[in-house]
Amino acid sequence: xxxxQDLLTRREAIRRVSAALGGVAFVGGSGLLAACxxxxxxxxTSPGAFTAGDVAFLDEIADTILPTTKTPGAKAAKTGAFMAxxxxxxxxxxxxxxxRDGMKKVDAASKKANKVAxxxxxxxxxxxxxxxxxxxxxxxxxxxxxxxxxxxxLAPVRVDAVAAKAGAAKADxxxxxxxxxxxxxxxxxxxxxxxxxxxxxxxxxxMKELALLGYFTSQIGCTQAMRYVESPGRFDPCTTxxxxxxxxxxxx
Amino acid sequence: xQSPVYDAIVVxxxxxxxxxxxxxxxxxxxxxxxxxxxxxxxxxxxxNATKAPWEYLHRGGRTKAMEKxxxxxxxxxxxxxxxxxxxxxxxxxxxxxxxxxxxxxxxQVGGRSLMWGRQSxxxxxxxxxxxxxxGIAIDWPIRYAELAPWYDHVERHAGIAGSRDGLPQLPxxxxxxxMPLNCAEEMIAGRLAKAYGGKRHIIPGRTANxxxxxxxxxxxxxxxxxxxxxxxxxxxxxxxxxxxxxAKTGRLTLKPxxxxxxxxxxxxxxxxxxxxxxxxxxxQTTDYSAKVVFLCASTLNTxxxxxxxxxDVWPEGLGSSSGELGHNLMDxxxxxxxxxxxxxxxxxxxxxxxxxxxxIPRYRNLFGDKRxxxxxxxxxxxxxxxxxxxxxxxxxxxxxxxxDMATPGGxxxxxxxxxxxxxxxxxxxxxxxxxxxxxxxxxxKIDCATGENERRMRKDMTADMAEMLEQTGVKxxxxxxxxxxxxxxxxxxxxxxxxxxxxxSVVNSHNQVWDAPNVFVTDGACMASAACxxxxxxxxxxxxxxxxxxxxxLNRRNL
Numbered sequence: 001x002x003x004x005q006d007l008l009t010r011r012e013a014i015r016r017v018s019a020a021l022g023g024v025a026f027v028g029g030s031g032l033l034a035a036c037x038x039x040x041x042x043x044x045t046s047p048g049a050f051t052a053g054d055v056a057f058l059d060e061i062a063d064t065i066l067p068t069t070k071t072p073g074a075k076a077a078k079t080g081a082f083m084a085x086x087x088x089x090x091x092x093x094x095x096x097x098x099x100r101d102g103m104k105k106v107d108a109a110s111k112k113a114n115k116v117a118x119x120x121x122x123x124x125x126x127x128x129x130x131x132x133x134x135x136x137x138x139x140x141x142x143x144x145x146x147x148x149x150x151x152x153x154l155a156p157v158r159v160d161a162v163a164a165k166a167g168a169a170k171a172d173x174x175x176x177x178x179x180x181x182x183x184x185x186x187x188x189x190x191x192x193x194x195x196x197x198x199x200x201x202x203x204x205x206x207m208k209e210l211a212l213l214g215y216f217t218s219q220i221g222c223t224q225a226m227r228y229v230e231s232p233g234r235f236d237p238c239t240t241x242x243x244x245x246x247x248x249x250x251x252x
Numbered sequence: 253x254q255s256p257v258y259d260a261i262v263v264x265x266x267x268x269x270x271x272x273x274x275x276x277x278x279x280x281x282x283x284x285x286x287x288x289x290x291x292x293x294x295x296x297x298x299x300n301a302t303k304a305p306w307e308y309l310h311r312g313g314r315t316k317a318m319e320k321x322x323x324x325x326x327x328x329x330x331x332x333x334x335x336x337x338x339x340x341x342x343x344x345x346x347x348x349x350x351x352x353x354x355x356x357x358x359x360q361v362g363g364r365s366l367m368w369g370r371q372s373x374x375x376x377x378x379x380x381x382x383x384x385x386x387g388i389a390i391d392w393p394i395r396y397a398e399l400a401p402w403y404d405h406v407e408r409h410a411g412i413a414g415s416r417d418g419l420p421q422l423p424x425x426x427x428x429x430x431m432p433l434n435c436a437e438e439m440i441a442g443r444l445a446k447a448y449g450g451k452r453h454i455i456p457g458r459t460a461n462x463x464x465x466x467x468x469x470x471x472x473x474x475x476x477x478x479x480x481x482x483x484x485x486x487x488x489x490x491x492x493x494x495x496x497x498x499a500k501t502g503r504l505t506l507k508p509x510x511x512x513x514x515x516x517x518x519x520x521x522x523x524x525x526x527x528x529x530x531x532x533x534x535x536q537t538t539d540y541s542a543k544v545v546f547l548c549a550s551t552l553n554t555x556x557x558x559x560x561x562x563x564d565v566w567p568e569g570l571g572s573s574s575g576e577l578g579h580n581l582m583d584x585x586x587x588x589x590x591x592x593x594x595x596x597x598x599x600x601x602x603x604x605x606x607x608x609x610x611x612i613p614r615y616r617n618l619f620g621d622k623r624x625x626x627x628x629x630x631x632x633x634x635x636x637x638x639x640x641x642x643x644x645x646x647x648x649x650x651x652x653x654x655x656d657m658a659t660p661g662g663x664x665x666x667x668x669x670x671x672x673x674x675x676x677x678x679x680x681x682x683x684x685x686x687x688x689x690x691x692x693x694x695x696x697k698i699d700c701a702t703g704e705n706e707r708r709m710r711k712d713m714t715a716d717m718a719e720m721l722e723q724t725g726v727k728x729x730x731x732x733x734x735x736x737x738x739x740x741x742x743x744x745x746x747x748x749x750x751x752x753x754x755x756x757s758v759v760n761s762h763n764q765v766w767d768a769p770n771v772f773v774t775d776g777a778c779m780a781s782a783a784c785x786x787x788x789x790x791x792x793x794x795x796x797x798x799x800x801x802x803x804x805x806l807n808r809r810n811l
Binding site: 064065066067069070071073082085086089090091092127130131134135138141152205208209212213214216217218219221222225226228230231232233234235236237238239240241242243244245246247248249250251 | 302304305306309310311312313314315316317431432433434435438473474475476477598599600601602603604605606637639640641643644645647648649650651653654655657658659660661733
């Protein structure tokens with residue numbers, strides 16, 4: 001058998017892996033492209049699937065939550081297509097229904113508040129609509145978490161800033177091994193949706209979570225909104241932090 | 253079909269099997285290493301090792317299609333898009349759960365050494381004495397002193413980063429420099445020692461990640477992507493560590509796709525003569541002969557293999573004369589603890605992704621402490637600054653929210669307890685003669701549950717952490733218990749326990765099956781109790797020790 005005995009240099013290791021992958025630079029781009037195409041393809045045959053119009057709608061929702069500031073926003077990171085893909089591939093039928101109905105509810109809320117469809121509203125009008133929906137979802141999800149803790153016999157949480165599923169699972173996020181990376185709710189290190197609760201979450205919680213996940217795990221999110229270093233090369237356990245400096249993005 | 257005679261056959265290429273292959277070949281034996289799954293070549297086959305987060309279609313998450321094929325894996329963290337190919341497809345390899353038992357398996361060269369958590373802790377005489385002291389199950393036939401030199405031996409080669417802490421319940425070893433605590437953990441560690449009069453300790457998690465280069469391996473680059481396979485070979489796996497050492501001797505033959513279905517038993521000589529192999533691809537059967545056979549197929553599969561062997565002599569299988577084969581299945585119960593918020597350190601951060609955290613060694617039922625349960629637990633945890641995922645639960649949309657979430661959040665700290673599960677004869681695996689796997693082989697039926705001792709212990713596991721966090725000034729402390737089912741710890745142990753008496757144990761103090769002394773069981777199956785430390789380092793030491801014994805016995809013509 002052939003087992004390489006050479007001491008690999010870092011560069012050599014990376015070169016070999018890259019070669020084995022046939023070059024990795026375009027995987028993400030093609031993945032997102034596939035997501036868009038898939039969303040379009042499905043809409044022809046399967047009722048309830050996402051059209052290009054739906055993806056554009058989701059892009060605007062994501063971009064209202066995470067707009068362009070000094071760094072590009074969610075639309076630039078093609079977050080709408082990612083949201084559509086995740087709902088299609090990872091959500092249960094019940095969750096998909098809640099999400100789809102939620103899209104209509106966003107539109108209805110826009111019409112009620114501003115007498116204009118969400119897509120036709122100004123960025124300020126959209127922000128006002130989603131700000132109201134955000135309060136609504138948070139109140140609903142916090143109430144559910146409190147009830148959940150009570151059911152489990154755990155003491156009430158003394159902070160109200162913890163989501164039902166995300167809060168419960170977050171603790172595993174402190175495990176030093178990969179368990180943390182995939183704890184539902186430990187979303188900065190996992191793409192596993194935290195929506196596996198018995199009852200589907202509030203629709204705007206779904207939208208917000210998917211927008212955040214899609215954006216902050218995108219290339220723009222990792223390398224422009226945050227800082228990404230593939231191979232840090234060392235661990236410095238204590239550095240000085242100045243307010244406003246971006247976070248270090250986690251690894252794949 | 254007959255094939256050439258080897259000196260030794262090793263069944264399974266995970267942590268234990270890799271060590272068996274290394275030790276036996278280095279001591280001059282020609283070894284056939286059999287692996288039921290595919291080959292995974294070091295570095296070349298780590299196909300996702302250098303992918304960026306955005307290069308995964310679902311960004312690492314799971315899909316409904318994945319859940320359908322991985323009905324067990326989906327119950328916990330292992331089901332994910334990033335290293336899916338390292339996990340067993342449950343649809344191909346089913347098993348029967350009399351009670352819920354989560355069995356997370358890796359069928360490939362390297363086994364679960366590719367995805368393991370790497371936490372590496374020695375056991376102590378508190379652990380080896382525990383059964384006899386408590387009158388539980390049977391006494392371990394060995395003590396720490398017998399294993400200590402073998403811990404030394406395996407640590408030097410595996411590369412364990414850790415600090416020397418002088419704790420009798422967690423002996424120091426041959427460590428590489430530790431991966432240090434970060435500034436928040438350091439602060440809490442100091443306060444904890446003070447608050448508990450030096451009886452409780454936070455130490456850097458001891459991990460099988462090289463902090464200094466070893467032969468053929470680079471030091472850790474702090475990517476924290478170990479479970480994808482490391483392009484630097486920085487963490488211990490069969491591929492990075494034991495397999496190259498074995499291959500270097502020129503005496504190793506590695507055969508993937510080889511499902512060992514039976515240890516062939518020669519009733520006249522009361523010895524195994526070899527093993528029967530089903531080719532996983534062609535489904536052809538081949539017999540291989542050897543002087544000694546090492547079973548390192550992972551706890552439950554080693555038990556499965558023994559149950560299918562020598563049934564003409566013992567209907568329940570090789571090693572069943574004790575009535576203990578398949579029994580005393582254990583795991584570590586966990587998934588409970590506490591976490592909270594650290595204030596006043598927002599001007600501190602860290603650089604690099606450390607692939608370990610901190611460890612709080614066991615303190616319960618030691619040094620005069622006495623609880624209403626037996627044994628104890630340790631904690632694994634970490635402190636860090638929150639990432640963008642905090643945004644999911646925070647109120648906010650729009651520009652200021654987005655920019656804020658791209659910066660690190662406040663410091664949080666938390667830890668999860670890993671508790672010892674008592675050996676219990678009623679917790680067992682047996683053959684299900686009805687259900688078959690993809691290859692038409694009978695599957696395992698697993699009947700295992702935690703008991704009153706574990707239930708009592710969990711109260712402390714949860715409450716103690718909350719208390720310790722409050723004592724060290726952590727705010728907004730909250731407890732959690734995410735519910736545990738046996739198997740979730742992925743620390744399966746027992747089913748072919750070591751002992752001093754062939755009437756009550758399956759293997760002796762040198763891991764020899766009492767009924768076939770040239771068959772050695774050195775994986776988790778041989779464990780007579782579970783302790784609360786992660787067990788893999790102990791499998792390594794036991795395997796190296798048994799290999800040394802086997803070679804000496806062969807040389808003395810005793811085998």
